[in-house]
Amino acid sequence: RDRWYEIIFEADTPAGKLFDVLLLIAILLSVLIIMLESVKSLDQEYGQQFGYAEWFFTILFTVEYVARISCARRPLQYVFSFYGVVDLLSILPTWLMFFAPVEMQSLGVIRALRLLRAFRIFKLAHMLSEASELRRAVWASRSKITVFLATVLITVVIEGTALYLIEGDQGSGFTSIPQSMYWAIVTMTTVGYGDIAPVTPLGKFLAAVIMILGYSLIIVPTGIVSAELAHPGGKKSTHWVTTQVCP
Amino acid sequence: RDRWYEIIFEADTPAGKLFDVLLLIAILLSVLIIMLESVKSLDQEYGQQFGYAEWFFTILFTVEYVARISCARRPLQYVFSFYGVVDLLSILPTWLMFFAPVEMQSLGVIRALRLLRAFRIFKLAHMLSEASELRRAVWASRSKITVFLATVLITVVIEGTALYLIEGDQGSGFTSIPQSMYWAIVTMTTVGYGDIAPVTPLGKFLAAVIMILGYSLIIVPTGIVSAELAHPGGKKSTHWVTTQVCP
Amino acid sequence: RDRWYEIIFEADTPAGKLFDVLLLIAILLSVLIIMLESVKSLDQEYGQQFGYAEWFFTILFTVEYVARISCARRPLQYVFSFYGVVDLLSILPTWLMFFAPVEMQSLGVIRALRLLRAFRIFKLAHMLSEASELRRAVWASRSKITVFLATVLITVVIEGTALYLIEGDQGSGFTSIPQSMYWAIVTMTTVGYGDIAPVTPLGKFLAAVIMILGYSLIIVPTGIVSAELAHPGGKKSTHWVTTQVCP
Amino acid sequence: RDRWYEIIFEADTPAGKLFDVLLLIAILLSVLIIMLESVKSLDQEYGQQFGYAEWFFTILFTVEYVARISCARRPLQYVFSFYGVVDLLSILPTWLMFFAPVEMQSLGVIRALRLLRAFRIFKLAHMLSEASELRRAVWASRSKITVFLATVLITVVIEGTALYLIEGDQGSGFTSIPQSMYWAIVTMTTVGYGDIAPVTPLGKFLAAVIMILGYSLIIVPTGIVSAELAHPGGKKSTHWVTTQVCP
Structure with a gap:
């Protein structure tokens, strides 16, 4: 469990860094799909493919969310932290739309909030010190x-x-x-x-x-x-x- | 009287600071109401409530103005200072509109000048030195x-x-x-x-x-x-x- | 003549400074009149007054131009300097329009170039060092x-x-x-x-x-x-x- | 050949500097003609002259390109460098349009890419150190x-x-x-x-x-x-x- 904690939550080890980079790519791709989905002409043509991709990313992020909770040293602290809430908000709408009636369809755009997860980029190595220096200034x-x-x-x-x-x-x-x-x-x-x-x-x-x-x-x-x-x-x-x- | 002077005119004591913060909130609220009053659809619906709130703030500011004059060490100097004039201008229009005929109604917007009183915010503790450093630069x-x-x-x-x-x-x-x-x-x-x-x-x-x-x-x-x-x-x-x- | 030179060309003595400030005011006023003249509604109403004012300033600037030539240590150098050319251009159009036919009327706007004379403001005392420091940077x-x-x-x-x-x-x-x-x-x-x-x-x-x-x-x-x-x-x-x- | 290398590729000697300045002027002139050609009213009137000028510059740049290849110490390295590709792209379209059918005419605008050659200006003497300091910052x-x-x-x-x-x-x-x-x-x-x-x-x-x-x-x-x-x-x-x- 400690090893998984290092990979998922930290970015110092090679494995942890690789995990963060892959996660970042997945986040950006899934946000890109939400954007393209909002273009009517593209949605009519590739609507089904977008749906499949959306489910792929939702399941991926759900697995990651469960892994984070089970690895975290203080699961509750993670769940109610800024990133915990954002992580939940980025998978919830798709699941809600699956169980809920059609009229909730328009809530799907809330998924775009998963972009907030991209702020994790600032965890990467040399970004961190720069970001913190700017924040300090x-x-x-x-x-x-x-x-x-x-x-x-x-x-x-x-x-x-x-x-x-x-x-x-x-x-x-x-x-x-x-x-x-x-x-x-x-x-x-x-x-x-x-x-x-x-x-x-x-x-x-x-x-x-x-x-x-x-x-x-x-x-x-x-x-x-x-x-x-x-x-x-x-x-x-x-x-x-x-x-x-x-x- | 000296105690009142400290509370009203100075911001070093806890009571003086509290007074300034409460005054600031009252100023911002009364300016907000003048703004909302200018939106026609809101004025038609809540016109009467806006009127009551306006009188509440006008009486409040009138009491404060009288208190300032009676506390000030040199009342005349206060009356003709920048803040003294602004304080008077922020209560005068409402009283004038009360005694004056209907055609002066449009003067009411001059009350928005009471926002100038918000510059008192710069009196607050650490703001002061920063503001003065900027002013110096x-x-x-x-x-x-x-x-x-x-x-x-x-x-x-x-x-x-x-x-x-x-x-x-x-x-x-x-x-x-x-x-x-x-x-x-x-x-x-x-x-x-x-x-x-x-x-x-x-x-x-x-x-x-x-x-x-x-x-x-x-x-x-x-x-x-x-x-x-x-x-x-x-x-x-x-x-x-x-x-x-x-x- | 030396005394006049000091007053007209230099800004160190009180008289020289006063001359420069008065000249600056005359320049700004005459430019203001050219601007207002270009507004059709104002030109129709006050056209004649504008004409009188224009002649007043043209004669003033002509007197000043002649004084500058007769005072200057090297008159020709002044005449062909930047300010010499600008000084001439700011009085020439009015005189030309006086002698020339009506169709040259539209040239009058060239008089606005007399604003370039306002750059003399940088001669004034403490402006000079600041302007030169900026220029150096x-x-x-x-x-x-x-x-x-x-x-x-x-x-x-x-x-x-x-x-x-x-x-x-x-x-x-x-x-x-x-x-x-x-x-x-x-x-x-x-x-x-x-x-x-x-x-x-x-x-x-x-x-x-x-x-x-x-x-x-x-x-x-x-x-x-x-x-x-x-x-x-x-x-x-x-x-x-x-x-x-x-x- | 070494002497030509110095003139064409370097900017330290007077001859090399002169070559670069003349080349820069030729580049800017040829880009100016492409711009003017795109203005319909000018193209209808001076279309033929633009064509002659275009051929003049294409032949000039072709001669220069051949000279660069034959002078360069490592010709292949030059050909595949950034400037080598830009140099080729700036002459190719005109030659292609000469041999190719009419419908390729619209490709002619690609010639505007020859402006990229103007970045050679940064090779000139004192520009170099400034540009590199900015790049470093x-x-x-x-x-x-x-x-x-x-x-x-x-x-x-x-x-x-x-x-x-x-x-x-x-x-x-x-x-x-x-x-x-x-x-x-x-x-x-x-x-x-x-x-x-x-x-x-x-x-x-x-x-x-x-x-x-x-x-x-x-x-x-x-x-x-x-x-x-x-x-x-x-x-x-x-x-x-x-x-x-x-x-």
Whole structure:
């Protein structure tokens, strides 16, 4: 049982690494099939093959799920962990659709959640340290990021309200404050669909202001994480350098 | 009175922090209601409930405003400070609408300005130092940012004028120089609504030039604040390091 | 004459600084009037006032131009310098339109070029050093920027050609290679107007690839200038630090 | 033969540099002609001239190709190298179209691949070291970039599936999961064509979330390469600085 635990849960041994890579390929293939199934023209032609493949992967993942429970040192802890829940959610819909009536068919897309299992890729060797370094840099900047997001959201609400007042009765799509806020986010993040766009001169002026603001604001989080990655520990080490004295 | 001052105006004591958090929640809730009120379908159904909630928050904020004035060490200074004005503006419209005729109803949206009170969030503990560090980095880079914005604006005016000359009589939306400048900002900040877009080959060529310029220009402010955050004090400390000599 | 030279050409003395600031305001005002003149509804109402203002600024700038020539130590050098040509171009069109027949009226927009004079703002005190530091950082990175721009342009040509082959006969706007390249630039710089967009699955896949590429590529110039600003002189100083030895 | 080898394959001698620059100009000119040929109105007017120019460049490049083979120290290695294949592909279509029937005419656009030869520009003197430094910085960050791209792609799949479920039957363009994923990439990279856009409140809310995520995520790769360029060798040298002790 210990040997199986090593293969299934760890990625340090060659066998464990091979298991994780094969599992990753199976996950990606099964997600690909769910995607292709959603394309109507492909579903009509290859619907049956997709069904067979789906059952193949469901049985495979069910076997793996049972193996994980029986190997795990603390089975309950695994079952209620993030990956445990995702593993269950990725096999449940197919079984439910087998026993349940036809009208539950549309639930099948929930299976796409099995892609979340692909996050296991971060367990692989050298990924791990990189991912954790990035996570550390983001974590160390969490207060700065909160300040940044708070500024963005307050700007979005004020700008959204302003454009609702100015353009509300112009038929240009600013029909309510939430709708205007959606436009403000679309504009500030420089996405710019164009389904809603100001038509009055004042509205256009305010839109130009928020665009330049959004275009400039991106510097803030960039600078934060940049500085954090370049100098782990931040201000302290820099201070240390600037105050060093050779006796 | 001193105790109340501590609770209301400061955020160092547990009671002061609790007060600020509760106030923040009340502000966000009251802003949420103003937003939902602006959605016509919701307003027709829940209009009365929204009215009750609005009065609840207005009375709450009025009590708080009176408490702030009576606690403040220098009441007048508070009344004419940024937060004092915002606090007044966030309760005034509801009271005015109560006494005033129906045609002032549309002024109600000004209440959304009470969101500005949410900036008080930056008073909370560890937010404060982060916010002030960001502010310092932006402030230290103010000359560079002015140079950057001046370059952007001059580019926008020249590009706007050029496209007004080229596309003005093509019916593609470049009907005046301000309109063309609006397009130039939309393009340079990479928002790109598509409501105005060049149709002549020369116009498209110039548009491509400004796009690549805008795409490249974002490096400038990013680099500035990045460098400023990584090395507080900038050139000096770096110079110090490169010229140090161990005796 | 020396005193006038100081006032007009330099910005170190109080009088010189005041002259530059006043000139800047006059330039911005006169450009504003040209902009407003291009809005048809405003031109019909205030056309005459705009004409008076235009003559006021033209005479002012003519006086200034003559003063600059008579004060300059080497008048010819000034006349053929960048600012000398711009100064002339900003007054010439109005005089030409005065003597020339009506059909030259449309040339009036060339006057907008007088905005180029606004670049004199960079002469003002502390702007100068900042602007020159930015210019130095950009200049030091010129080879890297060339490599970056060459990569972008080659990608645009290849992607443009590919989508012309794939979508050329789909009526989705990819009518020629230059047109497809215009689309590729619009997409890669994340502007995304939407006037041209792929409709075939293969076209959409290639578009997604170039989007992610463009979204990731922006890191390259950002990193370059960022690193250059943080460490003037670049690798050398860093090396120096890492190899220092205290005896 | 050694002298020719130096001229053709190397860029250190003046003659070798001149050869490379002239070749680059010929490549760019021939690509320009292929582009202009694809514009129908120009092709009808100057079709014959384009044909003559095409033959001129094909013969030129054929001579160069033969020269390269006869000069190369290991001809076979050159023929099967990246540049060898590109060099052949850039002359083959014209010769094939000469001998082959009319219906192969459309293959002519493959000639545009000869632009790939323009990558030879990176052989030129000072470009080389810059390009290799950038390549090194990107290479050193490859694990972090993989983590970043994996996060982006998983987000795109989950968001695409979510919007397919929510908006699938709203006629707003989310007709299949691959189509929704295309939309998610267009949105997350802040391109935002607007040909597909959510219409339901929930869809708009999720779209706003992915926009802010995409807008914030760009910080990650920027920070990575930025830090890598500023501190070649990364953590080690920094650590060295922070732990140095003067005896």
